[in-house]
Amino acid sequence: MHFLTQDLSFPNTNESTPDGLLAIGGDLSTERLLLAYESGIFPWFEEGEPIMWWSPRQRMVLFLEELIVSHSMRNIINKNIFQVTFNKAFREVIQNCQAIKREGQYGTWITDEMIESYCKLNELGKAISVEVWQNDTLVGGLYGVDMFPVFCGESMFSKLSNASKMAFISLVNYLKTNQYNLLDCQIYNDHLDSLGCREIPRGEFLSILKKNTSAV
Template sequence: MINVLNDELWFPPASEAMDDGLLAIGGDLSTERILLAYHNGIFPWFNEDEPPIWWCPDPRFVLFPEKLKISKSMRQLLKRSHFEFKTDTAFEEVIRNCRHITRKDQDGTWIGDEVVTAYTELHRMGIVHSAEAWHNGVLVGGLYGLKIGKVFFGESMFSKMSNASKYAFISYVELLKAEGIALIDCQVHTEHLESLGAEMIPRVDFLDMLGTLLPPQKTG
């Protein structure tokens, strides 16, 4: 049975998720609900014409920053500063590009108006961040996600030039590692991120890590 959420601020335990990771449907994208979700290893992912759908897959796809894999060709691009790397200078442009970029085997987008509004507000609160690759003054690749405690929860990325999103990702992982981030949540498997060192771990291990790496949630 799928859990149905209402206006009450709560989530069922991750153990109640279905085999594909589907945990609940409904509720809203208030900043309070979104932060409660991530603190419990849950994230929203749904089409624009659907109510919010909440997921907590098992296994979980993550990257430990110290296990980041950088190919020889990417090391050369980084050494030459092929792109200019920046953070948080064009968040709205990054999320707009993530929304509209064409992706293989995907029709439409899950980044609807409600998602854009919610994550833009979290950006203004200093929780959601963008990592950007620029070329000749033009934004050509990037990603965004939430930084909470010692965890970065990656949400989406885009690229308009070869290696641009990979350049932004690698540069940002190195920065996050220097800032003390111990875990990067990649949510679900992609070959692109697997090539960069991401791996599957049991959901129970992921949730245990969140318990030690995230600050206690404020209540009341």
């Protein structure tokens, strides 16, 4: 296990544990976060724990052309039930992601420190939020880190059925329009699987990430 110091560096991702834990410690400075995402690493820990950095052996991603939109979801989109914006309420989105109750979880991994760090990334144009509204009320959304042409999704929330799907689909359409190549979703879950995401080996993900971001 690697313990980070003030030195702005990470160990090789191949040195992670079987479950993907790579390092502990360091900070959530803008510089370290950007270096982490450039390297295929992300922070994930709970309040009261040290900062933990992860690089899973299997990476959940969406190749944009593989997005699955169900017939029922297409009907919802066509009915204009929701209104979608980008970067209009970044702090509200991440705060809702922190507060929303999730099945099988007793707390949140989005700490107050993380909120401030990602809001700084947003101010620098390196983090993006998608907001879903109904009657001027925020009912869903997501946020992530922009490593063009790879977008690194972080978290989403939904207060109404299908609101988070609407945010996800809107994000993918935005990424397609703006010539992104890949959406990083980090870790498998059934919801992402239903939308067309799939796991690929870490080495393949890092190759795509390095190829894409090297052109930025």
